[in-house]
Amino acid sequence: MADTKREIERKYEAGEGAGLPDLSGVSGVDSVIDKGVADLDATYYDTADQRLAASSITLRRRTGGDDAGWHLKLPVSDGVRDEISAPLSDALPRGLAGLVRSRVRDAELLPVVRLQSARDVRHLVDSSGGLLAEVSVDRVHAERLSGGDRTTEWTEIEVELADDGDPAFLDKVEKKLRKAGISRSKSASKLARALAETGTEAKNGKQAETGKAGPVKLPKQTKAAGRKKEKAKVVVVAEPEPPTAGDHVLAYIRAQRDALVELDPAVRRDVYDSVHRMRVATRRLRSSFRSYGKVLDRAVTDPIGDELKWLAGELGVDRDQEVLTERLTAALDELPRTLLAGPVRTRLRTWANARRGGSRRRLIAVLDGKRYLDLLATLDSLVAEPPLLKAAAGPPDRVIGKAVRSDFAKLSALVVQAIDAPPGTDRDLAIHEARKKAKRTRYAAEAATKALSEPAVDLVRSMKSLQGLLGDHQDSVMTRLSLRDLAAQAHAAGESSFTYGVLYGREEQRAADVERALPEAWASIFAAAGGLVGTR
DSSP: OOEEEEEEEEEEEOOTTOOOOOOTTSTTOOEEEEEEEEEEEEEEEEOTTOHHHHTTOEEEEEESSSOOEEEEEEEEETTEEEEEEEOOOSSOOHHHHHHTHHHHTTOOOEEEEEEEEEEEEEEEEOTTSOEEEEEEEEEEEEEEOSSOOOEEEEEEEEEEEOTTOOTHHHHHHHHHHHHTTOOBOSSSSHHHHHHHHHSTTEETTEEOOOSOOOOOOOOOOOHHHHHSOOOOOOOOOOOOOOOOHHHHHHHHHHHHHHHHHHHHHHHHTTOTTHHHHHHHHHHHHHHHHHHTTTTBOHHHHHHHHHHHHHHHHHHHHHHHHHHHHHHHHHHHHHSOGGGOOSSHHHHHHHHHHHHHHHHHHHHHHHHTSHHHHHHHHHHHHHHHSOOBOGGGGSOHHHHHHHHHHHHHHHHHHHHHHHHHSOTTHHHHHHHHHHHHHHHHHHHHHHHTHHHHOHHHHHHHHHHHHHHHHHHHHHHHHHHHHHHHHHHHHHHHTTOOOHHHHHHHHHHHHHHHHHHHHHHHHHHHHHHHTHHHHTOO
16 A cells, blocks of 8 residues: 655755754754664666656655655655655555556656665754654765666755644755755756766766856957957847747647646545546647647547547546535535434435445546557647648737637527526526536637737636536536435435435525526626627
8 A cells, every 4th residue: 555745855965075064053943863874775767768757756666764665756846745655565566656657658667776875864853852854964876777887976965844844944944054055956856866967978977068058158368369359250149930829729738738647646646636637638638629620630639539538538427426525515514404304414425435436446447548548649649740730820819819709609609598598408408518618718718828918818717707607507407416316315215305305406596596697697708808709
Protein backbone atom coordinates (compact mmCIF):
# COMPACT_ATOMS: atom_id res chain seq x y z
CA MET A 1 0.00 0.00 0.00
CA ALA A 2 1.43 3.40 -0.97
CA ASP A 3 1.47 6.32 1.47
CA THR A 4 1.36 9.99 0.49
CA LYS A 5 3.06 12.87 2.26
CA ARG A 6 3.15 16.55 1.34
CA GLU A 7 6.84 17.52 1.34
CA ILE A 8 7.77 21.18 1.79
CA GLU A 9 11.50 21.73 1.67
CA ARG A 10 14.29 23.99 0.51
CA LYS A 11 17.76 23.08 -0.70
CA TYR A 12 20.90 25.16 -0.26
CA GLU A 13 24.40 25.19 -1.67
CA ALA A 14 27.11 24.20 0.79
CA GLY A 15 30.51 25.18 -0.56
CA GLU A 16 33.83 23.56 0.24
CA GLY A 17 34.37 23.55 4.00
CA ALA A 18 31.04 25.25 4.66
CA GLY A 19 29.42 24.12 7.87
CA LEU A 20 25.94 24.37 9.25
CA PRO A 21 25.54 27.51 11.40
CA ASP A 22 24.07 27.38 14.88
CA LEU A 23 20.30 27.30 14.36
CA SER A 24 19.31 27.42 18.01
CA GLY A 25 18.83 31.17 17.67
CA VAL A 26 16.10 30.84 15.04
CA SER A 27 12.84 32.25 16.37
CA GLY A 28 10.67 29.48 17.79
CA VAL A 29 13.49 26.95 18.13
CA ASP A 30 14.08 25.75 21.68
CA SER A 31 16.78 23.22 20.89
CA VAL A 32 18.67 21.53 18.06
CA ILE A 33 18.87 17.75 18.41
CA ASP A 34 21.67 15.87 16.63
CA LYS A 35 20.16 12.72 15.10
CA GLY A 36 23.44 11.33 13.76
CA VAL A 37 24.56 10.35 10.27
CA ALA A 38 22.62 8.00 7.98
CA ASP A 39 24.07 6.35 4.90
CA LEU A 40 21.59 6.43 2.02
CA ASP A 41 21.84 4.59 -1.28
CA ALA A 42 19.27 5.52 -3.93
CA THR A 43 18.83 4.42 -7.53
CA TYR A 44 16.72 6.75 -9.69
CA TYR A 45 14.68 5.45 -12.60
CA ASP A 46 13.54 7.13 -15.80
CA THR A 47 13.06 6.45 -19.49
CA ALA A 48 16.00 6.64 -21.88
CA ASP A 49 14.80 10.08 -23.01
CA GLN A 50 14.19 11.22 -19.39
CA ARG A 51 10.44 11.83 -19.59
CA LEU A 52 10.05 11.92 -15.81
CA ALA A 53 12.90 14.39 -15.33
CA ALA A 54 11.37 16.63 -18.00
CA SER A 55 8.26 16.86 -15.80
CA SER A 56 10.30 17.38 -12.59
CA ILE A 57 9.22 13.94 -11.35
CA THR A 58 11.59 11.64 -9.47
CA LEU A 59 11.23 7.90 -8.95
CA ARG A 60 13.75 6.10 -6.78
CA ARG A 61 14.46 2.94 -4.82
CA ARG A 62 16.39 3.77 -1.65
CA THR A 63 17.97 1.78 1.13
CA GLY A 64 19.28 3.12 4.41
CA GLY A 65 17.75 5.64 6.80
CA ASP A 66 14.34 5.32 8.38
CA ASP A 67 12.30 5.47 5.17
CA ALA A 68 13.84 2.82 2.94
CA GLY A 69 11.61 1.88 0.03
CA TRP A 70 10.29 3.21 -3.25
CA HIS A 71 9.57 6.94 -3.48
CA LEU A 72 7.76 8.85 -6.20
CA LYS A 73 7.81 12.64 -5.96
CA LEU A 74 5.29 14.70 -7.92
CA PRO A 75 5.70 18.50 -8.14
CA VAL A 76 2.96 20.65 -6.62
CA SER A 77 4.57 24.09 -6.62
CA ASP A 78 7.98 25.64 -6.02
CA GLY A 79 9.56 23.74 -3.13
CA VAL A 80 6.45 21.61 -2.59
CA ARG A 81 6.07 18.00 -3.71
CA ASP A 82 3.83 15.06 -2.95
CA GLU A 83 5.91 12.06 -1.99
CA ILE A 84 4.22 8.70 -2.52
CA SER A 85 6.10 5.84 -0.89
CA ALA A 86 5.82 2.06 -1.02
CA PRO A 87 7.66 -0.69 0.86
CA LEU A 88 11.05 -1.86 -0.35
CA SER A 89 10.88 -4.52 -3.05
CA ASP A 90 12.97 -5.65 -6.00
CA ALA A 91 10.39 -4.65 -8.62
CA LEU A 92 8.61 -1.33 -9.01
CA PRO A 93 5.27 -1.54 -7.15
CA ARG A 94 2.27 -1.62 -9.46
CA GLY A 95 0.64 1.41 -7.82
CA LEU A 96 3.66 3.63 -8.45
CA ALA A 97 4.00 2.32 -12.00
CA GLY A 98 0.44 3.46 -12.67
CA LEU A 99 1.14 6.95 -11.36
CA VAL A 100 3.86 7.53 -13.98
CA ARG A 101 2.17 5.74 -16.88
CA SER A 102 0.78 8.90 -18.52
CA ARG A 103 4.37 10.15 -18.89
CA VAL A 104 6.20 6.89 -19.45
CA ARG A 105 3.59 5.25 -21.73
CA ASP A 106 5.12 2.04 -23.14
CA ALA A 107 8.74 3.05 -22.62
CA GLU A 108 10.97 1.03 -20.30
CA LEU A 109 12.04 2.48 -16.96
CA LEU A 110 15.80 2.23 -16.57
CA PRO A 111 18.20 3.00 -13.70
CA VAL A 112 19.72 6.35 -14.69
CA VAL A 113 21.56 7.63 -11.62
CA ARG A 114 22.81 6.22 -8.33
CA LEU A 115 23.15 8.63 -5.41
CA GLN A 116 25.05 7.65 -2.30
CA SER A 117 24.67 10.18 0.50
CA ALA A 118 26.01 10.60 3.99
CA ARG A 119 23.18 12.50 5.67
CA ASP A 120 23.97 14.38 8.88
CA VAL A 121 20.56 15.10 10.42
CA ARG A 122 19.41 17.62 13.02
CA HIS A 123 15.92 18.25 14.35
CA LEU A 124 14.73 21.75 15.21
CA VAL A 125 12.20 21.45 18.02
CA ASP A 126 10.06 23.90 19.99
CA SER A 127 9.71 24.27 23.76
CA SER A 128 7.22 21.39 23.94
CA GLY A 129 9.53 19.06 22.04
CA GLY A 130 7.49 19.27 18.85
CA LEU A 131 9.36 18.96 15.57
CA LEU A 132 9.52 22.20 13.54
CA ALA A 133 11.85 21.09 10.75
CA GLU A 134 14.51 18.58 9.85
CA VAL A 135 17.84 19.99 8.68
CA SER A 136 20.35 17.76 6.99
CA VAL A 137 23.80 18.21 5.53
CA ASP A 138 24.09 15.76 2.62
CA ARG A 139 27.46 14.76 1.17
CA VAL A 140 26.46 13.30 -2.16
CA HIS A 141 28.29 11.05 -4.60
CA ALA A 142 26.44 10.66 -7.92
CA GLU A 143 27.13 8.02 -10.54
CA ARG A 144 25.57 7.95 -14.00
CA LEU A 145 24.15 4.51 -14.83
CA SER A 146 22.81 5.14 -18.33
CA GLY A 147 23.66 7.77 -20.90
CA GLY A 148 27.22 7.95 -19.60
CA ASP A 149 29.47 6.75 -16.81
CA ARG A 150 30.61 9.98 -15.17
CA THR A 151 30.52 10.77 -11.49
CA THR A 152 30.24 13.97 -9.49
CA GLU A 153 30.16 15.00 -5.86
CA TRP A 154 28.76 17.91 -3.87
CA THR A 155 27.45 18.90 -0.46
CA GLU A 156 24.08 20.49 0.10
CA ILE A 157 21.88 21.51 2.97
CA GLU A 158 18.22 20.50 3.00
CA VAL A 159 15.55 21.96 5.29
CA GLU A 160 12.26 20.05 5.38
CA LEU A 161 9.25 21.44 7.20
CA ALA A 162 7.57 19.16 9.74
CA ASP A 163 4.13 17.78 8.91
CA ASP A 164 1.45 20.49 9.24
CA GLY A 165 4.15 23.07 9.96
CA ASP A 166 3.93 26.76 9.09
CA PRO A 167 5.83 27.42 5.83
CA ALA A 168 6.81 30.84 7.24
CA PHE A 169 9.19 29.01 9.59
CA LEU A 170 11.37 28.11 6.61
CA ASP A 171 11.87 31.84 5.97
CA LYS A 172 13.29 32.20 9.48
CA VAL A 173 15.73 29.34 8.94
CA GLU A 174 16.73 30.71 5.54
CA LYS A 175 17.50 34.11 7.03
CA LYS A 176 19.97 32.44 9.39
CA LEU A 177 21.55 30.44 6.59
CA ARG A 178 21.95 33.48 4.37
CA LYS A 179 23.74 35.35 7.14
CA ALA A 180 26.20 32.47 7.15
CA GLY A 181 26.77 32.90 3.41
CA ILE A 182 24.66 29.92 2.37
CA SER A 183 22.40 30.44 -0.65
CA ARG A 184 19.56 28.52 -2.31
CA SER A 185 20.53 25.65 -4.59
CA LYS A 186 20.31 26.30 -8.31
CA SER A 187 19.02 22.75 -8.88
CA ALA A 188 15.45 21.73 -8.14
CA SER A 189 16.52 18.31 -6.86
CA LYS A 190 19.54 16.09 -6.33
CA LEU A 191 18.58 14.13 -9.42
CA ALA A 192 18.41 17.27 -11.57
CA ARG A 193 21.91 18.24 -10.46
CA ALA A 194 23.25 14.74 -10.99
CA LEU A 195 21.82 14.57 -14.50
CA ALA A 196 23.20 17.99 -15.37
CA GLU A 197 26.71 17.22 -14.13
CA THR A 198 27.07 13.67 -15.44
CA GLY A 199 25.36 13.88 -18.82
CA THR A 200 26.96 13.56 -22.22
CA GLU A 201 27.48 17.32 -22.40
CA ALA A 202 29.16 17.42 -18.99
CA LYS A 203 32.89 17.26 -18.45
CA ASN A 204 34.84 16.55 -15.26
CA GLY A 205 31.72 16.79 -13.19
CA LYS A 206 30.88 20.28 -14.48
CA GLN A 207 28.32 21.39 -17.01
CA ALA A 208 29.90 22.09 -20.39
CA GLU A 209 28.97 24.98 -22.64
CA THR A 210 25.60 24.42 -24.29
CA GLY A 211 25.36 27.49 -26.44
CA LYS A 212 23.00 29.27 -24.08
CA ALA A 213 23.33 33.01 -23.82
CA GLY A 214 25.26 34.30 -20.82
CA PRO A 215 27.48 37.20 -19.70
CA VAL A 216 29.95 38.27 -22.40
CA LYS A 217 33.34 39.86 -21.56
CA LEU A 218 34.34 42.57 -23.98
CA PRO A 219 38.01 42.54 -25.11
CA LYS A 220 40.23 45.32 -23.80
CA GLN A 221 40.65 48.20 -26.22
CA THR A 222 44.16 48.47 -27.63
CA LYS A 223 45.92 51.72 -28.45
CA ALA A 224 45.61 50.98 -32.14
CA ALA A 225 41.92 50.48 -31.78
CA GLY A 226 41.71 53.80 -29.99
CA ARG A 227 43.50 55.65 -32.80
CA LYS A 228 41.56 54.14 -35.67
CA LYS A 229 37.86 53.59 -35.69
CA GLU A 230 36.53 50.78 -37.79
CA LYS A 231 33.23 51.12 -39.52
CA ALA A 232 30.57 49.69 -37.26
CA LYS A 233 28.76 46.65 -38.51
CA VAL A 234 25.01 46.94 -38.46
CA VAL A 235 23.28 43.81 -37.28
CA VAL A 236 19.61 43.63 -38.24
CA VAL A 237 17.52 41.56 -35.86
CA ALA A 238 14.34 40.32 -37.46
CA GLU A 239 11.16 41.13 -35.58
CA PRO A 240 9.31 38.02 -34.46
CA GLU A 241 6.27 37.19 -36.50
CA PRO A 242 3.01 38.09 -34.75
CA PRO A 243 1.06 35.07 -33.54
CA THR A 244 -1.46 33.70 -35.98
CA ALA A 245 -4.91 32.32 -35.30
CA GLY A 246 -3.37 28.86 -35.44
CA ASP A 247 -0.80 29.80 -32.80
CA HIS A 248 -3.53 30.82 -30.35
CA VAL A 249 -5.63 27.71 -30.93
CA LEU A 250 -2.65 25.37 -30.69
CA ALA A 251 -1.47 26.98 -27.46
CA TYR A 252 -4.87 26.28 -25.92
CA ILE A 253 -4.93 22.70 -27.20
CA ARG A 254 -1.41 22.08 -25.96
CA ALA A 255 -2.39 23.31 -22.49
CA GLN A 256 -5.32 20.89 -22.36
CA ARG A 257 -3.17 17.98 -23.55
CA ASP A 258 -0.71 18.81 -20.77
CA ALA A 259 -3.56 18.98 -18.26
CA LEU A 260 -4.70 15.46 -19.16
CA VAL A 261 -1.23 14.06 -18.62
CA GLU A 262 -0.60 15.98 -15.41
CA LEU A 263 -3.98 15.12 -13.86
CA ASP A 264 -3.62 11.39 -14.50
CA PRO A 265 -1.74 10.65 -11.24
CA ALA A 266 -4.18 12.78 -9.22
CA VAL A 267 -7.16 10.88 -10.64
CA ARG A 268 -5.52 7.58 -9.77
CA ARG A 269 -4.90 8.84 -6.23
CA ASP A 270 -8.50 10.04 -5.96
CA VAL A 271 -7.46 13.63 -5.26
CA TYR A 272 -10.49 15.84 -4.72
CA ASP A 273 -11.89 17.39 -7.92
CA SER A 274 -9.21 15.78 -10.10
CA VAL A 275 -11.74 13.69 -12.07
CA HIS A 276 -13.79 16.79 -12.77
CA ARG A 277 -10.77 18.79 -13.94
CA MET A 278 -9.60 15.97 -16.19
CA ARG A 279 -13.05 15.66 -17.69
CA VAL A 280 -13.12 19.41 -18.33
CA ALA A 281 -9.80 19.12 -20.19
CA THR A 282 -11.34 16.54 -22.53
CA ARG A 283 -14.32 18.83 -23.14
CA ARG A 284 -12.11 21.81 -23.84
CA LEU A 285 -10.21 19.82 -26.43
CA ARG A 286 -13.37 18.56 -28.15
CA SER A 287 -14.91 22.03 -28.11
CA SER A 288 -11.76 23.57 -29.59
CA PHE A 289 -11.73 21.05 -32.42
CA ARG A 290 -15.36 21.88 -33.25
CA SER A 291 -15.26 25.64 -32.70
CA TYR A 292 -12.04 26.07 -34.66
CA GLY A 293 -12.80 23.70 -37.52
CA LYS A 294 -11.59 26.39 -39.95
CA VAL A 295 -8.18 26.33 -38.25
CA LEU A 296 -7.64 22.59 -37.70
CA ASP A 297 -8.77 19.98 -40.24
CA ARG A 298 -11.79 18.21 -38.74
CA ALA A 299 -11.11 15.15 -40.87
CA VAL A 300 -8.19 14.65 -38.47
CA THR A 301 -9.65 16.04 -35.26
CA ASP A 302 -13.14 14.48 -35.38
CA PRO A 303 -11.88 10.91 -34.72
CA ILE A 304 -9.79 12.28 -31.84
CA GLY A 305 -12.89 14.06 -30.57
CA ASP A 306 -14.75 10.74 -30.57
CA GLU A 307 -12.04 9.21 -28.37
CA LEU A 308 -12.14 12.21 -26.05
CA LYS A 309 -15.90 11.80 -25.77
CA TRP A 310 -15.35 8.17 -24.78
CA LEU A 311 -12.82 9.19 -22.11
CA ALA A 312 -15.11 11.94 -20.79
CA GLY A 313 -17.88 9.35 -20.49
CA GLU A 314 -15.66 7.04 -18.45
CA LEU A 315 -14.61 9.93 -16.23
CA GLY A 316 -18.22 11.03 -15.94
CA VAL A 317 -19.29 7.84 -14.18
CA ASP A 318 -17.21 8.85 -11.19
CA ARG A 319 -17.77 12.59 -11.44
CA ASP A 320 -21.56 12.37 -11.76
CA GLN A 321 -21.64 10.16 -8.70
CA GLU A 322 -19.58 12.74 -6.76
CA VAL A 323 -21.96 15.55 -7.73
CA LEU A 324 -25.11 13.61 -6.86
CA THR A 325 -23.76 12.44 -3.50
CA GLU A 326 -22.64 15.93 -2.52
CA ARG A 327 -25.96 17.44 -3.56
CA LEU A 328 -28.05 14.87 -1.70
CA THR A 329 -25.88 15.12 1.42
CA ALA A 330 -26.21 18.92 1.44
CA ALA A 331 -29.98 18.65 0.91
CA LEU A 332 -30.29 16.32 3.91
CA ASP A 333 -28.25 18.71 6.05
CA GLU A 334 -30.75 21.48 5.25
CA LEU A 335 -33.79 19.46 6.30
CA PRO A 336 -35.30 19.90 9.79
CA ARG A 337 -35.03 16.76 11.93
CA THR A 338 -38.80 16.45 11.88
CA LEU A 339 -38.63 15.69 8.14
CA LEU A 340 -36.10 12.88 8.48
CA ALA A 341 -37.89 9.55 8.53
CA GLY A 342 -35.97 6.28 8.60
CA PRO A 343 -32.24 5.51 8.05
CA VAL A 344 -31.94 7.97 5.18
CA ARG A 345 -28.27 8.89 5.71
CA THR A 346 -27.22 5.26 6.04
CA ARG A 347 -29.02 4.30 2.86
CA LEU A 348 -27.44 7.27 1.02
CA ARG A 349 -23.94 6.22 2.14
CA THR A 350 -24.53 2.63 1.11
CA TRP A 351 -25.92 3.70 -2.27
CA ALA A 352 -23.00 6.09 -2.89
CA ASN A 353 -20.25 3.70 -1.82
CA ALA A 354 -21.60 0.78 -3.83
CA ARG A 355 -21.85 2.81 -7.03
CA ARG A 356 -18.57 4.65 -6.47
CA GLY A 357 -16.55 1.53 -5.70
CA GLY A 358 -17.42 -0.01 -9.02
CA SER A 359 -16.80 3.18 -10.97
CA ARG A 360 -13.37 3.67 -9.37
CA ARG A 361 -12.21 0.21 -10.38
CA ARG A 362 -13.49 0.72 -13.89
CA LEU A 363 -11.79 4.11 -14.22
CA ILE A 364 -8.38 2.82 -13.14
CA ALA A 365 -8.72 0.00 -15.66
CA VAL A 366 -9.45 2.60 -18.35
CA LEU A 367 -6.34 4.62 -17.45
CA ASP A 368 -4.25 1.45 -17.59
CA GLY A 369 -5.68 0.46 -20.96
CA LYS A 370 -4.21 0.70 -24.42
CA ARG A 371 -7.05 2.83 -25.81
CA TYR A 372 -6.31 5.65 -23.36
CA LEU A 373 -2.55 5.52 -23.95
CA ASP A 374 -3.13 5.56 -27.70
CA LEU A 375 -5.27 8.67 -27.27
CA LEU A 376 -2.46 10.44 -25.40
CA ALA A 377 -0.01 9.47 -28.14
CA THR A 378 -2.40 10.77 -30.81
CA LEU A 379 -2.70 14.09 -29.00
CA ASP A 380 1.09 14.31 -28.86
CA SER A 381 1.25 13.79 -32.62
CA LEU A 382 -1.47 16.38 -33.20
CA VAL A 383 0.46 19.01 -31.24
CA ALA A 384 3.75 18.11 -32.91
CA GLU A 385 2.33 18.11 -36.46
CA PRO A 386 -0.98 20.03 -36.39
CA PRO A 387 -3.32 19.64 -39.39
CA LEU A 388 -3.52 23.39 -40.02
CA LEU A 389 -5.86 24.80 -42.65
CA LYS A 390 -5.49 28.02 -44.63
CA ALA A 391 -7.35 30.11 -42.05
CA ALA A 392 -4.76 29.18 -39.40
CA ALA A 393 -2.36 31.71 -40.91
CA GLY A 394 -4.97 34.47 -40.74
CA PRO A 395 -5.24 37.34 -38.24
CA PRO A 396 -6.45 36.09 -34.85
CA ASP A 397 -9.05 38.79 -34.27
CA ARG A 398 -10.83 37.95 -37.52
CA VAL A 399 -10.53 34.14 -37.58
CA ILE A 400 -11.00 33.50 -33.87
CA GLY A 401 -13.59 36.23 -33.48
CA LYS A 402 -15.70 34.68 -36.22
CA ALA A 403 -15.60 31.26 -34.51
CA VAL A 404 -16.68 32.72 -31.17
CA ARG A 405 -19.54 34.67 -32.77
CA SER A 406 -20.74 31.52 -34.52
CA ASP A 407 -20.85 29.57 -31.25
CA PHE A 408 -22.67 32.39 -29.48
CA ALA A 409 -25.31 32.58 -32.22
CA LYS A 410 -26.03 28.87 -31.90
CA LEU A 411 -26.24 29.21 -28.12
CA SER A 412 -28.67 32.10 -28.45
CA ALA A 413 -31.04 30.00 -30.56
CA LEU A 414 -30.94 27.14 -28.04
CA VAL A 415 -31.60 29.39 -25.03
CA VAL A 416 -34.60 30.98 -26.76
CA GLN A 417 -35.87 27.51 -27.60
CA ALA A 418 -35.52 26.44 -23.95
CA ILE A 419 -37.38 29.51 -22.71
CA ASP A 420 -40.23 28.92 -25.17
CA ALA A 421 -40.51 25.17 -24.55
CA PRO A 422 -43.41 23.92 -22.40
CA PRO A 423 -42.51 22.94 -18.83
CA GLY A 424 -41.60 19.31 -18.36
CA THR A 425 -39.42 16.92 -20.34
CA ASP A 426 -39.22 19.15 -23.44
CA ARG A 427 -37.92 22.10 -21.47
CA ASP A 428 -35.54 19.89 -19.46
CA LEU A 429 -33.98 18.58 -22.66
CA ALA A 430 -33.79 22.03 -24.22
CA ILE A 431 -32.07 23.49 -21.18
CA HIS A 432 -29.59 20.60 -21.17
CA GLU A 433 -28.70 21.26 -24.83
CA ALA A 434 -28.28 24.97 -24.10
CA ARG A 435 -26.00 24.12 -21.19
CA LYS A 436 -23.73 22.04 -23.43
CA LYS A 437 -23.54 24.85 -25.97
CA ALA A 438 -22.76 27.36 -23.21
CA LYS A 439 -19.76 25.24 -22.25
CA ARG A 440 -18.55 25.12 -25.84
CA THR A 441 -18.93 28.90 -26.21
CA ARG A 442 -17.04 29.40 -22.94
CA TYR A 443 -14.15 27.22 -24.06
CA ALA A 444 -13.99 28.93 -27.46
CA ALA A 445 -13.80 32.27 -25.64
CA GLU A 446 -11.08 30.92 -23.32
CA ALA A 447 -8.92 30.10 -26.33
CA ALA A 448 -9.57 33.61 -27.63
CA THR A 449 -8.62 35.62 -24.54
CA LYS A 450 -5.10 36.50 -25.72
CA ALA A 451 -6.32 37.31 -29.21
CA LEU A 452 -9.47 39.27 -28.31
CA SER A 453 -8.45 40.51 -24.85
CA GLU A 454 -11.04 41.88 -22.41
CA PRO A 455 -14.20 41.22 -24.48
CA ALA A 456 -13.32 37.51 -24.59
CA VAL A 457 -12.56 37.51 -20.85
CA ASP A 458 -15.97 39.07 -20.21
CA LEU A 459 -17.66 36.45 -22.38
CA VAL A 460 -15.91 33.65 -20.48
CA ARG A 461 -17.25 35.12 -17.26
CA SER A 462 -20.79 35.40 -18.65
CA MET A 463 -20.74 31.87 -20.03
CA LYS A 464 -19.50 30.51 -16.72
CA SER A 465 -22.42 32.20 -14.97
CA LEU A 466 -24.93 30.86 -17.51
CA GLN A 467 -23.37 27.41 -17.33
CA GLY A 468 -23.79 27.43 -13.55
CA LEU A 469 -27.46 28.40 -13.80
CA LEU A 470 -28.28 25.79 -16.44
CA GLY A 471 -26.12 23.22 -14.68
CA ASP A 472 -28.10 23.61 -11.47
CA HIS A 473 -31.22 22.78 -13.45
CA GLN A 474 -29.64 19.64 -14.97
CA ASP A 475 -28.35 18.56 -11.56
CA SER A 476 -31.90 18.85 -10.27
CA VAL A 477 -33.16 16.60 -13.05
CA MET A 478 -30.51 13.95 -12.32
CA THR A 479 -31.00 14.22 -8.55
CA ARG A 480 -34.71 13.56 -8.90
CA LEU A 481 -33.95 10.37 -10.86
CA SER A 482 -31.63 9.25 -8.06
CA LEU A 483 -34.23 10.07 -5.42
CA ARG A 484 -36.77 7.87 -7.19
CA ASP A 485 -34.20 5.06 -7.16
CA LEU A 486 -33.45 5.55 -3.45
CA ALA A 487 -37.14 5.74 -2.57
CA ALA A 488 -37.79 2.46 -4.39
CA GLN A 489 -34.93 0.78 -2.51
CA ALA A 490 -36.19 2.11 0.81
CA HIS A 491 -39.75 0.96 0.11
CA ALA A 492 -38.54 -2.53 -0.86
CA ALA A 493 -36.63 -2.73 2.45
CA GLY A 494 -39.71 -1.72 4.45
CA GLU A 495 -38.38 1.78 5.19
CA SER A 496 -40.25 5.06 4.96
CA SER A 497 -39.91 6.87 1.64
CA PHE A 498 -41.30 10.13 3.08
CA THR A 499 -37.98 12.02 3.21
CA TYR A 500 -37.14 11.15 -0.38
CA GLY A 501 -40.47 12.63 -1.44
CA VAL A 502 -39.73 15.82 0.47
CA LEU A 503 -36.34 16.12 -1.23
CA TYR A 504 -37.92 15.41 -4.61
CA GLY A 505 -40.37 18.26 -4.13
CA ARG A 506 -37.58 20.64 -3.17
CA GLU A 507 -35.60 19.68 -6.28
CA GLU A 508 -38.65 20.41 -8.43
CA GLN A 509 -38.82 23.85 -6.85
CA ARG A 510 -35.12 24.52 -7.53
CA ALA A 511 -35.59 23.65 -11.18
CA ALA A 512 -38.64 25.90 -11.42
CA ASP A 513 -36.62 28.76 -9.88
CA VAL A 514 -33.99 28.36 -12.60
CA GLU A 515 -36.60 28.37 -15.32
CA ARG A 516 -38.11 31.60 -13.98
CA ALA A 517 -34.70 33.28 -13.69
CA LEU A 518 -33.45 32.24 -17.14
CA PRO A 519 -35.17 34.89 -19.36
CA GLU A 520 -33.83 37.83 -17.35
CA ALA A 521 -30.37 36.27 -16.96
CA TRP A 522 -30.11 35.61 -20.67
CA ALA A 523 -31.23 39.12 -21.58
CA SER A 524 -28.45 40.53 -19.41
CA ILE A 525 -25.81 38.20 -20.90
CA PHE A 526 -26.98 38.88 -24.45
CA ALA A 527 -26.71 42.62 -23.94
CA ALA A 528 -23.27 42.40 -22.29
CA ALA A 529 -21.88 40.25 -25.13
CA GLY A 530 -22.98 42.63 -27.85
CA GLY A 531 -19.58 44.26 -28.29
CA LEU A 532 -17.88 40.99 -29.09
CA VAL A 533 -20.51 38.98 -30.93
CA GLY A 534 -22.14 41.81 -32.85
CA THR A 535 -25.58 41.84 -31.25
CA ARG A 536 -25.62 45.57 -30.65
